[in-house]
Amino acid sequence: MEKHQLIERSIIKKYRKEIWNRFIKSVIRYDLVNEGDKIAVCISGGKDSMLMAKAMQLLQKHGKFSFDLVFLVMDPGYNNRNRQVIESNANLLKVPITVFESSIYDIVAGTEQSPCYLCAKMRRGALYSKAKELGCNKIALGHHFDDVIETTLMSMLYSAEIKTMMPKLKSSNFEDMELIRPMYMVREDDILAWKRYNELEFIRCACRLTEKCVLGDDGIGSKRQEMKALIKKLKRDTPGVDMNIFTSMHNVNLDTVIEYRKKGQRHSFLEDYDADKVDHNE
Template sequence: MNRAQEVERSINKTFKESIWSKFLKGIKTYDLIQEGDKIAVCISGGKDSMLLAKCMQLLQRYSIYPFEIEYLVMDPGYNPINRKRIEDNAKMLDVPVRIFDTDIFEVVASVDESPCYLCAKMRRGYLYKNAKDLGCNKIALGHHFDDVIETTLMSMFYGSEIKTMMPKLHSQNFEGMELIRPLYMVKEAAIIEWMKHNDLKFIQCACRFTENCVLDGQGGGSKRGEMKALIKKMKKENPYVDMNIFNSTHNVNMDTIQGYRKNGEKHSFLEEYE
């Protein structure tokens, strides 16, 4: 077997339970892929998106229903080292990427307020546009289980609302386009183990303005890093706390909620209280 085949084999053999089965379960549970879809797998160059690309390749190869895939890499202004690492990894892993260039980092550099928000919004917009131009009806992102529960906690602690990262979303700005997250049930620890098992080296923090951040999977000084550290600490007392957070968003007890928003409209428990 060549290098790419070895990596593929590890996904559905060595990591069958922790990655491959979870990947398939997420797709089935949330009905993420249908026959005839053309999906743009969006690759940032990190461990998560590269694993997603390989999982999607395997799924396409063994699926009983046909669908198409494009592998998109958007360069927002990476330094040459990161750009080359992405290209080399894609070639080594036999992922036929399409790379398109943007000036996102240049634009964000001139913004003082919420540059990260603007960067994320612009990146998403470019991905949707290029995917749609290629005839895709969906984009697939590499967000995983830990991203979901960390987002849930961040929304409570810093956003004063209960909100999570959804497994799929309809685009509000690109008609007919949908975002899906096939790694929704795959834990980050499994992805890190897969990366180490195969001795893979991916780019870590590609942002031009924070390139001194820590290695993938170790948090950092961000709010997400705080949530990661908090969950890790809580798991020492309760090893199921991460699953409890995840399951809680699937099991909301509306009888004990004071208020909620639906389609932008606020509602109170008093509307139905007698």
């Protein structure tokens, strides 16, 4: 078997429980892929998006319905080494990438406030725009289980709101376009194990403005790293606490929520408090 075939086999066989089954469960549970879709699988060059690309290829090959894929790589101003690593891995994995250029890094380099936020927003918009131009109705991003629970905690602790990373979203700026996250239930540790088993090396941070993380450090000291450390500490005392966080996002008890927003409108428990005669704490 060729290298790419061995890698594909490892997803379906060796890591069937940890990766393939959870990938499929995400697709089915959140209704992410439908008959006739044309999906732009967005590849940053990291382990998550590259594994997603292979899983989507396998789903297309073995799935029950027909859909099209475009493997989209945006070059926002990579240094030469990162660009070469991405192209080399795509060739090794037999992922037929479509690369397009942008000047996002040059633009972001000129701002002092929240460059990461601006960069992420611009990258998302550029991916939507190119995918729509190519006739796609969805873009797929490689966010995984750990990204989901870390984002939820960051929202609570640093933004003073309970806000999750959704498995799919309709675009507010690009008509008839949707974002999906097929890796939603796949854990980062299992992605790392798959990477090591297949002796693969991916870029970890493509930011030209932080050259120290070209192929290594991906942001020690960031808020996300703080969340990783916090969850790791909590798991030492309470195994399964990460799954509890994930499950709680699917199990919100609105009877005990003081206030919430829906479609821009704020609602309070006082709105129907007098009409509700049930003591929910009994």
